[in-house]
Amino acid sequence: MKVTVIGAGILGASTAYHLALAGHDVTIVDQEHQGKATLAGAGIVCPWATKVDEPEWYRMYAAGARYYEELVSGLAGRGETNVGYRKVGALVTAEDPVEYDAAGERLALRTADAPESGGFEEITPAQAQTHFPPINKAYKAFYVPGGARVNARQLAPAMVRAAVKLGATFVSDLATLQLDGSKALVLDGRGQSIPSDQVIVTAGAWASQILAPLGLLHPVKPQRGQILHFGMKGADTSRWSVLLPMASHYLLAFDDSRVVVGATREDGKGFDYRTTCEGQHEVLTAALRYAPGLADATLIETRIGFRPAPPGLRPILGPVPGIEGLVIGNGLGAAGLTIGPYAGRQLARIATGEAAEVPIEPYKPAA
């Protein structure tokens, strides 16, 4: 089947990879531009501590985490070993004792059902410092060995490369949709049509603009995130755990002596691509509070990403009623790097007529 995927973020890249794995004829159209959530985001894979308690959605969230091992080993089997994923363990903590205890309870409940989490244990501040040296010296924590982090700037291109090796075509361009009778038609930046049996729109925060020519009012909105990267020259950060203070911000490390602190969650800013004075201040204040050991770290860069924020809690995944050959995947929000690969696998199945591996009814697009 000829399938065109519009948008090569974590979700689109995974969709294309799984389509190519299944032998389909895939074209990926993606334009270089600023603000892509995948390129800005730092991924923490540790669903077991989340406050999200909607059961359907949590099931998807947990499945996303569980799928990572299989994904990574499949990519390795195709020569893609630099995917930015590592099980470094997660430190779950909170300053408020009530919050702290509640997090422990959630972990107890959920890790029991999730062998990939490796369970959890409470650790002392001194132990926490061995897992994440710059941490606030007052913090004890719950340590979850199966927590992982993923660098989406490595993972998404790796999945695209793997798809291309399997025969997919990558086009660096801006796609436009058009209605051809009741069917979705994709045009490239020259106005040439890209023949497709199915079109999958995984354009994140920009999906609304992509879908507008079809008369669709797509409800996903951009949520701006400002995320800071710090360097700690000479430090081997490659095994540092992720730090979840059960608040809006989080910390993790990348291999190259780098620590990432994220992120603002700014709704109602539209596509205003900017590092702001107060946004930067907010994240730096969090960094110094949760990890005073970062005081002398080098501020390397600030990344800006527009997360695709769904209208409610849930993502949107599925065929669009009333339009032939059009599938949407969007609205993963802050969970995108946890769920993206698994959700992409489901989109690939849905678009090509296979059954999804989880109930996707709750996620279907509105008519």
Next chain:
Amino acid sequence: MKVTVIGAGILGASTAYHLALAGHDVTIVDQEHQGKATLAGAGIVCPWATKVDEPEWYRMYAAGARYYEELVSGLAGRGETNVGYRKVGALVTAEDPVEYDAAGERLALRTADAPESGGFEEITPAQAQTHFPPINKAYKAFYVPGGARVNARQLAPAMVRAAVKLGATFVSDLATLQLDGSKALVLDGRGQSIPSDQVIVTAGAWASQILAPLGLLHPVKPQRGQILHFGMKGADTSRWSVLLPMASHYLLAFDDSRVVVGATREDGKGFDYRTTCEGQHEVLTAALRYAPGLADATLIETRIGFRPAPPGLRPILGPVPGIEGLVIGNGLGAAGLTIGPYAGRQLARIATGEAAEVPIEPYKPAA
């Protein structure tokens, strides 16, 4: 009248400025993104040598050049003195003697009717080197004193600032259009409507995407240009003439010891934002051929811009038939920096019910 201008390149900025000058209530919506032709382009204002000989279009081209003095003095009167415009003279030359003589004939014919050109004279290679020191020492040239250059990265923001001082509102966001009955409705990135009596789309190469939700098939396509900037530390380049070798490429200087060499003209590449191996090689080869004195200059940066290329020779300027309150200005192509300010003034007049100062019938959008 409430007018929303989508796109703040040279054309949109001028439109907004002239609307604000005329007392209208202007909102400018423009998104920070890569590839804007205005930000990449280096402007040469010297229409008298052009090979374009379609009379209607040449008339507009010449009027664009003539208008610059009035524009610049009007902006200066509002405190905007850094607009990047300077009459430095133009050197018109060609390697092929037939081309060279033809250029001289065009100049003779056209400068006679254009007192702002200051006439022209043939000069020796030695004289040419005083006007543009790095020039090929073999080149004699026609010198046109009224030739000018403009840095659009300074001029467009200056017009926006002047508009804001006159009461306009600037919004950094991605606008989306929608049909509300037969009327164009603008939404910002949050999906909120921006109330407008008239909407003017000056979105350049991206207009097709902006207009698609209205069911319009807009014919302007992106033409990629790669343009190189060189530094010559210590050199006072501020009075160097522009160099027009009557070929695809051109050279000019900016104030800050900078020489600009442009540009590739790449059709059919869509929105593929990239500096390419062969594009870079093409422009460097031209630089070393026309101006060997650049051999040791510093390559500072390559800018990429998508010129809005019209389907034929002419731009598109005017109200859209069948949609209420929608005006388009687009397709200025490589002439954008010469014509943009003047064309923006006409768009402002058209949108608010005043007569244009030139016949605009030839430029009206197709239904």
Next chain:
Amino acid sequence: MKVTVIGAGILGASTAYHLALAGHDVTIVDQEHQGKATLAGAGIVCPWATKVDEPEWYRMYAAGARYYEELVSGLAGRGETNVGYRKVGALVTAEDPVEYDAAGERLALRTADAPESGGFEEITPAQAQTHFPPINKAYKAFYVPGGARVNARQLAPAMVRAAVKLGATFVSDLATLQLDGSKALVLDGRGQSIPSDQVIVTAGAWASQILAPLGLLHPVKPQRGQILHFGMKGADTSRWSVLLPMASHYLLAFDDSRVVVGATREDGKGFDYRTTCEGQHEVLTAALRYAPGLADATLIETRIGFRPAPPGLRPILGPVPGIEGLVIGNGLGAAGLTIGPYAGRQLARIATGEAAEVPIEPYKPAA
């Protein structure tokens, strides 16, 4: 006379310009590298409010400010009009009432002797907001009309270009000194000697390294400054006053819708070229305190500069005892952009055997 100037920051550029003006044969050797104080620094020219009260030093400071008008008009006469200097007025204020009153008393005393200051007046918060819109709405201030700001990234190259036009040679290279008997010898990066009757070392924080091969223990040390630049799109900032809250930080605007907030003063960090977590946080906190209107401004960049900090209060200016043909200018510290041009003029005189216009005995280098 053949004079080589090592270092083309504000002081070296001025020295070279004044030497060239006086007809000398000048070679400027300067290497592109990071951390130059001149390129990082934002200059406020308003000596009259300073807490510095050492009379000799204050006299030099005030003379530096007074000289600016002459410098700028001299450069304009040579075609250099983009020098980044503008008299926009200064707002002097303080949160502590005692500090505030003391500042008023200093201004009363000093502006009386400095007609170029334009005197001063106390203004209300509402008035202060007209001079610097983002200012804390609670702040009244003293307004000094003659206060100015200077963008050293424009001024220093303009002086170099003017020197080159007058016959000076600019070399982009790393100079090394060597003793040739009792005389200083300059070598370029290839080890070739640059013939010089006099060598003037204006290498700022790096002078100690430059002078070491001569056996000199030069006492100036680098003081790191992290300085933040904010953008306010659409705002005409070109006439905004500078804001001096009589504390470690300060604010000013540049022409291009840009506001600058400076700066950390970090001693004992050596040449550690980094934007740090806590340094960035410190300046952002100051920005939001003194100018809450910056909250939504765009953080454009952080510049890092190593100010040349003298061992005491005073700069070092003059010939080096015991070495023939060697003059040092250094240690202007945070006052560099106020004093630099005037001090350079004095260095040019001293090196070529003319008397300085101020007593320079207090500034002479140690043996």
Next chain:
Amino acid sequence: MKVTVIGAGILGASTAYHLALAGHDVTIVDQEHQGKATLAGAGIVCPWATKVDEPEWYRMYAAGARYYEELVSGLAGRGETNVGYRKVGALVTAEDPVEYDAAGERLALRTADAPESGGFEEITPAQAQTHFPPINKAYKAFYVPGGARVNARQLAPAMVRAAVKLGATFVSDLATLQLDGSKALVLDGRGQSIPSDQVIVTAGAWASQILAPLGLLHPVKPQRGQILHFGMKGADTSRWSVLLPMASHYLLAFDDSRVVVGATREDGKGFDYRTTCEGQHEVLTAALRYAPGLADATLIETRIGFRPAPPGLRPILGPVPGIEGLVIGNGLGAAGLTIGPYAGRQLARIATGEAAEVPIEPYKPAA
């Protein structure tokens, strides 16, 4: 033993790592600045085809290549797996048949003694294209399986991190040397002494400046290299061979869909840190000639490095006669990434009184 290493390029990083491995108390002083050869250079490890035929020097060159496997596995054992080294094979070719045959003869002679080379075989153009897809389709080649490439931006920091894990201290600062009687004394950027039994200067092109205060005339000069990086989105370049056209330029790939083409060899330019018009043109012309498949590749960046070029063919390695506690390693020139790690191991031995593993007499510094 307390050892201070000045300069953390490939040679200094290796020296520090081997010192730390041997249990010494190591301080590494290195300043962030532009132009470091290690950071710019792309390393090809394939000594067997080189035209260098001085036997002593070739022995060192070959030993450098042989040592890589041991180095990489040692680092992996310490958790450093991202070192940028991979045995991807080398394609040795030449346009001139005489050159081509001579290369084949050298390979025959040398690979016989070097099992790590894996031998070599002549391959057809079609086979060459499978090893390096963008290669000129006319080229047959000799394929050397043991040829490798190394990304020094990964390898040098990995050795530093490994040293730090073993107890070394990393200081980001500019070191200055001074004579203390007959002994070398290191000062940091604040002028504080760093106690050291031995000082090892591995400062590359800058060593001359570092050593000047000791009265040494160090003969190594900077040789500028401009090196271009191209992106090929979607291509899995991770196993592409290196391409040695037996000319001044070479090509290789990095893991991330990146191809590197190097480099100019510019002597006599001093420390003139610039990408130049003709330098860029030279490398692009080579790229299009040897690998026309790069025509549409993305030009990502140009790196500038100053290779430390020795006065003759040979590097300088050893203690400095007449100064106590001072060892120099320098002048590896274009061979730095092949020999650096092995030479660093020898420096570590020499500085701490162990015998080198190769005769180092030929490399000893002049008095």
